[in-house]
C-alpha cells in the first residue's frame with residue numbers, strides 16, 4: 001500500500017500480474033499488469049498520474065483543482081473522484097456545448113461535487129492560453145491547474161515506478177497512448193535491455209513522439225528505449241468498429257476480462273497482430289498495462305467526509 005498524502009486515495013500496489021494463455025499469441029508470453037485494480041474510483045494510470053499532483057496542490061495551499069477534458073474523459077472523472085476524496089473543490093472545463101441529461105461520466109463528476117463549465121470548441125482550443133486561464137481565475141478564484149488529460153511533470157514521475165514493480169523478467173512493456181504521459185513515465189523507468197511500446201488510440205498519432213519527449217524533458221527524466229505504434233487507432237479516438245468489438249467480446253469470453261474499449265482493447269489487438277506478424281517474436285515476454293477498467297461503477301459511492309493529512 002502506498003500513501004498519497006490523502007488517506008482516501010491509498011492505492012493497492014504493486015498491481016497484480018496475470019498471464020494470458022492463448023495460442024493466437026504465437027509463442028509470445030503475455031502478462032497483464034492489472035492497473036485497473038489499484039483504486040476503485042481513481043484506477044489505473046489516472047491514479048499514477050494524479051497522486052503526486054494532489055500532494056503538490058496540497059503543499060501549495062490550493063483548495064481547488066481545475067482541469068480540462070472531453071465529455072467522456074476518464075481524466076475528468078478521476079479528478080472529480082480524487083478531488084472529493086482529498087478535500088479539494090473541483091472544476092471541470094468541458095469541450096463543446098452542454099447536453100442534458102448529462103452523460104454518465106459528467107453525471108458522476110457532478111455527483112462528486114465537480115463544477116462543470118462548457119467551453120465552445122474555439123475557446124476550448126485556446127484553453128491553455130493566458131487569456132482563457134485569466135478568465136477562468138476571475139470566475140472560479142485561485143486554482144491548481146491540471147492540463148487536459150492530466151499529463152505534466154508530476155504525472156510522468158508518477159508513472160516511472162511501474163516497471164520496477166514487475167517482479168518477473170520481461171522484454172517489452174506496452175501501454176495505450178492518449179496524451180503520451182503514461183508512456184513518457186513508464187519508459188523512463190525501464191531497466192536495461194527492455195523497451196516500451198506505446199499504441200496510439202488517436203488517428204494521426206505521429207505528433208505523440210514529440211509530446212513524449214517534451215514531457216520527459218519537463219519531468220527531468222531520461223528517455224529509455226521506446227517507440228509508438230500508430231497503426232492501431234481503429235478509426236480514431238473512441239471509435240470502436242465491428243472488428244474491434246469482436247476482438248473485445250472474444251477476449252472477454254476466452255479470458256474472463258473485458259478490455260476497456262477506448263484504450264486497452266486497441267493496445268491488446270495491436271499486440272495480437274504484432275505477434276501474428278512476427279514483429280513480436282516467439283519467446284518474447286510482453287507486459288501489457290491494463291490502464292483502466294471496462295466499466296466504472298454506475299453509482300457514485302456514498303459521500304465521505306473530506307480529510308487532508
Ligand SMILES: *Cc1c(COP(=O)(O)O)cnc(C)c1O
Nearest residue numbers: 074178179180181182263291292
Ligand atoms: C487516460 C487513459 C489512457 C491514456 O493515458 P495517457 O497518459 O494520456 O497517454 C490510457 N488508458 C486508459 C484506460 C485511460 O483512461
